Amino acid sequence: MEDELWLTVREAADLTGVSIVTVYSWVRRGHLKVEGLDHRGQKVFRHLDVARAEKATRAKAKRVLVPAA
Secondary structure (H helix, E strand, C coil), rough: CCCCCCEEHHHHHHHHHCCCHHHHHHEEEEEECCCCCCCCCCEEEEHHHHHHHHHHHHHHHCCCCCCCC
16 A cells, blocks of 8 residues: 555645545545545545546546646
């Protein structure tokens, strides 16, 4: 487990291009599980879980993230 990448709420939002409110929404709706707290007491998520939550949400909304040109 130590070799996994852990993300805070802000990092998850930045990585996926959504707001912090959206990340908390994923948690509230059960798409994303809080795995623990970091050394500052912030919630952390597994990188893979964040990617899965993003994929599920975007597939349901039929939207895709378009990279900036």
